[in-house]
Amino acid sequence: MKILNEPKELQRLAETIRLQEKRIGFVPTMGALHDGHLSLVKIAKQRADVVMVSVFVNPLQFGKNEDFERYPRPFERDVELARLAGADILFAPSAAALYGEGFQTFVEVREISKGFEGDVRPTHFRGVATVVLKLLNLAKPHVAVFGEKDAQQLALVRRMVADLNLDVEIVGAPIVREPDGLAMSSRNVYLSAEERREATILYRALQEAKRALESGERNPDALKRLVVATISSVPIATLDYAEIVCAEDFSPTPALQSGKTYFLILAARFGKTRLLDNLRFSL
Amino acid sequence: MKILNEPKELQRLAETIRLQEKRIGFVPTMGALHDGHLSLVKIAKQRADVVMVSVFVNPLQFGKNEDFERYPRPFERDVELARLAGADILFAPSAAALYGEGFQTFVEVREISKGFEGDVRPTHFRGVATVVLKLLNLAKPHVAVFGEKDAQQLALVRRMVADLNLDVEIVGAPIVREPDGLAMSSRNVYLSAEERREATILYRALQEAKRALESGERNPDALKRLVVATISSVPIATLDYAEIVCAEDFSPTPALQSGKTYFLILAARFGKTRLLDNLRFSL
Numbered sequence: 217m218k219i220l221n222e223p224k225e226l227q228r229l230a231e232t233i234r235l236q237e238k239r240i241g242f243v244p245t246m247g248a249l250h251d252g253h254l255s256l257v258k259i260a261k262q263r264a265d266v267v268m269v270s271v272f273v274n275p276l277q278f279g280k281n282e283d284f285e286r287y288p289r290p291f292e293r294d295v296e297l298a299r300l301a302g303a304d305i306l307f308a309p310s311a312a313a314l315y316g317e318g319f320q321t322f323v324e325v326r327e328i329s330k331g332f333e334g335d336v337r338p339t340h341f342r343g344v345a346t347v348v349l350k351l352l353n354l355a356k357p358h359v360a361v362f363g364e365k366d367a368q369q370l371a372l373v374r375r376m377v378a379d380l381n382l383d384v385e386i387v388g389a390p391i392v393r394e395p396d397g398l399a400m401s402s403r404n405v406y407l408s409a410e411e412r413r414e415a416t417i418l419y420r421a422l423q424e425a426k427r428a429l430e431s432g433e434r435n436p437d438a439l440k441r442l443v444v445a446t447i448s449s450v451p452i453a454t455l456d457y458a459e460i461v462c463a464e465d466f467s468p469t470p471a472l473q474s475g476k477t478y479f480l481i482l483a484a485r486f487g488k489t490r491l492l493d494n495l496r497f498s499l
Numbered sequence: 500m501k502i503l504n505e506p507k508e509l510q511r512l513a514e515t516i517r518l519q520e521k522r523i524g525f526v527p528t529m530g531a532l533h534d535g536h537l538s539l540v541k542i543a544k545q546r547a548d549v550v551m552v553s554v555f556v557n558p559l560q561f562g563k564n565e566d567f568e569r570y571p572r573p574f575e576r577d578v579e580l581a582r583l584a585g586a587d588i589l590f591a592p593s594a595a596a597l598y599g600e601g602f603q604t605f606v607e608v609r610e611i612s613k614g615f616e617g618d619v620r621p622t623h624f625r626g627v628a629t630v631v632l633k634l635l636n637l638a639k640p641h642v643a644v645f646g647e648k649d650a651q652q653l654a655l656v657r658r659m660v661a662d663l664n665l666d667v668e669i670v671g672a673p674i675v676r677e678p679d680g681l682a683m684s685s686r687n688v689y690l691s692a693e694e695r696r697e698a699t700i701l702y703r704a705l706q707e708a709k710r711a712l713e714s715g716e717r718n719p720d721a722l723k724r725l726v727v728a729t730i731s732s733v734p735i736a737t738l739d740y741a742e743i744v745c746a747e748d749f750s751p752t753p754a755l756q757s758g759k760t761y762f763l764i765l766a767a768r769f770g771k772t773r774l775l776d777n778l779r780f781s782l
Contacts, residue, residue, distance in 0.1 A: 235520060318661075320609040320611065321609070321658060322607050323663075324604065324606075325604045349663055350662075353663055376604050378599070378601075380632055380633055383510055
């Protein structure tokens with residue numbers, strides 16, 4: 217596995233690979249890799265000849281009082297995990313290399329950036345859209361793989377790719393979970409032992425909703441109430457939101473329609489740690 | 500010359516051309532082609548194997564009370580002129596094809612979009628940046644050529660390309676003028692006979708400033724006063740601004756430094772028609 221730090225070097229290599237008519241698969245990450253990320257690398261490998269993984273903790277997508285500084289950066293371990301998962305190229309630029317002097321260009325995906333994570337983190341999605349566009353321009357992939365755990369981010373990336381006519385296929389990959397159901401996240405390491413134990417309530421709440429759906433429940437409010445009630449059984453969990461949204465445009469839905477795909481999304485805090493989870497379903 | 504209307508079709512063709520290791524040169528225009536545009540096509544031909552010209556009056560870069568509806572659209576003539584100038588592919592999409600349902604993604608180049616044209620036309624440069632990015636993603640050029648008459652636009656495109664890591668070389672082409680000095684513009688057709696006659700004052704004012712520079716004048720305020728005084732000699736001309744800015748970041752300069760490149764930019768109205776002109780100079 218080749219490790220590159222210079223944006224221009226990655227771009228030149230990507231161009232060379234494309235001219236060889238090889239397909240490039242790309243997995244952008246903020247590092248602190250876990251099995252969720254590694255599943256994305258595997259999907260990229262199935263769909264491409266050369267797999268690039270980027271490791272970059274993007275300052276632009278963190279708010280002022282967020283965890284940019286303490287975000288985990290186990291770089292040597294990430295290198296090893298990416299290599300074992302079969303990545304061919306690991307791109308790890310510095311912030312200075314990616315955001316040069318005079319940087320002033322931002323991408324805004326408007327409606328999808330509003331609500332949910334966009335409400336709690338007002339400049340987050342502008343930072344995500346901007347860095348993803350930059351990385352796509354450098355890695356020049358034919359296909360890029362994103363995790364479905366960050367469902368709003370995935371919808372935003374799909375929308376940006378369509379709106380800006382980017383020539384890349386976006387693939388969403390299912391959430392990977394710990395044995396007890398907790399969705400894998402680089403932020404899980406922040407949890408205390410108690411918080412870690414109780415955090416499985418998010419998965420359990422989603423499973424309750426899934427069972428209700430399977431039993432024929434079609435009322436979004438009833439499904440949400442079920443999730444809220446389940447999570448409220450854990451006193452140390454503070455629910456930020458639970459909502460059912462259309463998968464495509466992330467708009468809340470007043471009524472479920474058959475043939476459409478939805479996410480039941482939720483965010484909850486355990487102490488200072490915010491966790492996301494969701495259930496994807498179609499009727 | 501091939502004429503394409505479908506974005507995806509242009510993108511597929513561009514990818515095929517790149518895989519043949521041919522260089523693509525791109526000239527984005529709003530049509531109503533004149534010798535200024537044709538000079539861009541010639542420059543693109545010198546630098547590339549295949550030249551693409553787009554003709555698209557971009558609604559996104561027009562304000563509500565601007566001239567989007569009456570902007571000239573002599574399409575048959577544009578096709579003929581592009582063909583004669585040696586373009587290989589002409590791309591003329593509909594607005595609906597380029598801005599599909601649910602479109603919501605915008606590119607903002609912040610500082611360079613402020614001041615001058617950005618003050619008079621608050622959403623103009625967001626529209627320019629967004630459409631230029633979309634067109635670059637579709638045409639996949641190795642080199643794209645823009646006219647220096649729209650100097651702020653050129654600076655913005657250069658900044659966006661650097662900030663978003665676009666793999667394209669941006670070339671600025673010198674202003675092409677009518678025999679009496681008026682900078683060529685698709686909007687010149689709006690001028691009445693009298694306005695057209697008097698509009699040469701812009702060029703004459705820039706020539707006065709050029710002579711003063713050649714005589715050793717180095718005071719930006721003195722140069723600006725000269726331009727203002729010259730233009731005020733024509734009662735039907737209303738000067739919007741005259742300023743000396745650094746070519747790179749378009750910031751006004753309090754003092755000229757040797758080794759740097761500047762634009763003396765100006766905008767003036769003749770009746771309802773706004774005209775831009777500028778003088779590029781280095782010390």
